[in-house]
Amino acid sequence: MTLSQEKHRDLIKEIFQHRWYEPILRILNDGEARYREIRAGLITRYPGSPGDGYISRELAGLSRAGLVHKRETGPNRYLYSLTDDGLWAIGVFDAAYRAPMGNATAVATEQDDLLG
Numbered sequence: 132m133t134l135s136q137e138k139h140r141d142l143i144k145e146i147f148q149h150r151w152y153e154p155i156l157r158i159l160n161d162g163e164a165r166y167r168e169i170r171a172g173l174i175t176r177y178p179g180s181p182g183d184g185y186i187s188r189e190l191a192g193l194s195r196a197g198l199v200h201k202r203e204t205g206p207n208r209y210l211y212s213l214t215d216d217g218l219w220a221i222g223v224f225d226a227a228y229r230a231p232m233g234n235a236t237a238v239a240t241e242q243d244d245l246l247g
Contacts, residue, residue, distance in 0.1 A: 151189045163212035
């Protein structure tokens with residue numbers, strides 16, 4: 132297993148353990164966004180969206196995992212965007228919905244093969 136494959140295997144475990152990672156990543160897949168835009172997108176697209184504190188924790192986790200980049204645009208003003216691994220994660224979610232249940236490893240391998 133290559134370092135990239137090992138990293139992606141660990142990311143798969145991480146992203147499927149957090150209910151709101153996918154919705155946040157999908158919102159950012161539309162383009163970079165400020166916190167309030169992410170929150171509004173969650174409220175609009177996903178009934179029962181989490182509160183502010185929870186969204187902040189999820190964004191911090193996504194940033195630590197290397198899936199989201201946080202860029203300061205002014206005092207206490209940030210723009211969030213997907214990293215290459217964040218784009219990869221979107222592909223994993225999409226492939227997981229097409230794959231048989233319990234086949235996350237095959238999904239990761241498929242994504243690694245597609246990205247080279």
